[in-house]
Amino acid sequence: MAEAVPGAPAGSKSEQAYALIKARIVEGTYSPGHRLVLARIAGDLGVSVVPIREAIRRLEAEGLVTFERNIGATVAGIDPTEYLYTMQTLSIIEGAATALSSPLLGAADIARARGVNEQLRACLKDFDPVRFTRLNQEFHSVLFEHCPNPHILDLVHRGWNRLASLRSSTFRFVPGRATESVDEHEALLRLIESQADADAIEKAARLHRSATLDAYLAQSSAADSS
Amino acid sequence: MAEAVPGAPAGSKSEQAYALIKARIVEGTYSPGHRLVLARIAGDLGVSVVPIREAIRRLEAEGLVTFERNIGATVAGIDPTEYLYTMQTLSIIEGAATALSSPLLGAADIARARGVNEQLRACLKDFDPVRFTRLNQEFHSVLFEHCPNPHILDLVHRGWNRLASLRSSTFRFVPGRATESVDEHEALLRLIESQADADAIEKAARLHRSATLDAYLAQSSAADSS
DNA sequence: CTCCTAAACTTCGTATACGATTTCGTACAT
DNA sequence: ATGTACGAAATCGTATACGAAGTTTAGGAG
Structure with a gap:
């Protein structure tokens, strides 16, 4: 039952990424139309791209981002x-x-x-x-x-x-x-x-x-x- | 512009997996409470677990499945x-x-x-x-x-x-x-x-x-x- | 100067490998 | 017989590596 880092938020890295990206979209750090590059976000959070992909997919299903094959993810809602x-x-x-x-x-x-x-x-x-x-x-x-x-x-x-x-x-x-x-x-x-x-x-x-x-x-x- | 296989459905494997799992849940092949083991589904579809994880995450956001850390995914709606x-x-x-x-x-x-x-x-x-x-x-x-x-x-x-x-x-x-x-x-x-x-x-x-x-x-x- | 072509770059897509956590079965002690 | 402890198996979690597809840019022909 060893905690990794006392100050770190609980949950898997994919869940942390999900919560963080969602928060940034809602609070406006990522504005509509902002391009979410997987590798870039992964680098910012210090994790690999796999958990980021999961987070993006969830946010896509919630309608907060759009995700296109070989194009990338962007914060939804320009229209x-x-x-x-x-x-x-x-x-x-x-x-x-x-x-x-x-x-x-x-x-x-x-x-x-x-x-x-x-x-x-x-x-x-x-x-x-x-x-x-x-x-x-x-x-x-x-x-x-x-x-x-x-x-x-x-x-x-x-x-x-x-x-x-x-x-x-x-x-x-x-x-x-x-x-x-x-x-x-x-x-x-x-x-x-x-x-x-x-x-x-x-x-x-x-x-x-x-x-x-x-x-x-x-x-x-x-x-x-x- | 080479198509991979003429008979294969379009889209990435993660999208195919998403559509297939969703269809199986809706049509009843996977009943509520059914345990969705990532490796098993990956084996059935002949792909790796990564695209399956993405599909499961999307279905989770839609409320069709529940997904718990280190536990696994199950088809939602037993209650x-x-x-x-x-x-x-x-x-x-x-x-x-x-x-x-x-x-x-x-x-x-x-x-x-x-x-x-x-x-x-x-x-x-x-x-x-x-x-x-x-x-x-x-x-x-x-x-x-x-x-x-x-x-x-x-x-x-x-x-x-x-x-x-x-x-x-x-x-x-x-x-x-x-x-x-x-x-x-x-x-x-x-x-x-x-x-x-x-x-x-x-x-x-x-x-x-x-x-x-x-x-x-x-x-x-x-x-x-x- | 403009348009077309091709190559380089960017970015996503997924397979594989290994580590972490949970669960289940079994054996042992009470 | 029952409860507990330990170990093996199953399963999830993520890093890394390589491949595929699209976009941009540089170069040359008209």
Whole structure:
């Protein structure tokens, strides 16, 4: 039971590579279109190419990278319509996850979500997009983390990852939506508190995200014509 | 531009292995719980273990197999609750796919779907579960194949694959549902023809699958208590 | 100056070999 | 008879090496 190096992360090298590359894509170190050369990454991590190949294949199956024979791997998501499709998919999945999770939310969860939302509201002045995004994710995480269906939960997390990887390059926030967003959060919380039926909660959660998408598209088209 | 072997399938060996293992899982050659030994599969296909590892990793990311360090890979889905979760997820995704696709369906598509449904109706006597399942899949494929969002389409197909892999071991059909199912198909077609709003179509498509799930659960619990 | 051709370079693809870890069977002691 | 310890077999994990395919670039002909 000898540990190799005390400070080293656990798991096989292929898993370490998978986690690291994924993190770099999500956090934006590797932007969409970035070319992932196997030998180069292997050299950076001090391992062989075989574990890197495995990691890339897994990321490919998750939709974070594209991989072509004899061409190489690139971080996916250059196409701007990708953003639309990802947001649309996430709105559907997240809406369902929230609806399935809502009956299992206790008063403590509601209170916690409301607390996060108040931090969001306080964040409206001295607006910090990064902080706002993080708090927003935390708010929604509280809402759907009790979802009993692991597949749906997994899809939500994949959607968030994919969204983060896309936004890292095209990071144009919509400040005008922020205020509305916080209000919609409060409305959603009240809907859950009142134990509204699942359809209503699902629809509200889905529309909340769709509205963000619409605002983004409106801003994009405005930016294009300017 | 020399082809290796004329009869050989295209693509790298890792892709061939991926497609073959996936096909075997979906068609039931490898049942849930079946242990996938890397060296054994490599020997069967006449290749080394490296491409097999890649294939297994991709299938793991798709949820078809589980892979543990120093333990090995097994076909996923032993747990009966897996069936419930998969069906629930698929009902959500498929409902959304059908709703997004329906505005784009032409008269020819409707006619084709109706033709398939009539074959399903004719199939009700001399009931053949395999044929019924195949026709049922074809019917729904017509309905959601025009879905413009590739992510959602991909998730539907993954759901179908996963469902097939689960059913291959637990193949207990619900004959009582078959007649209702055909009628619901017709109702769904009329809803699409009348250009009902997307919400109504989505709800109908989702409920259609949920009803099948409920019937399955009822049958299962009845079988358990007998 | 442009277009075509070929060679060199880059990068992926996989076989082989060896090390690490787990599991299973067997023998021994209690 | 049962529990434990030890060893052998099976299996995964990865480094290395070589081969195949694609891309780029240099050179020459028109």
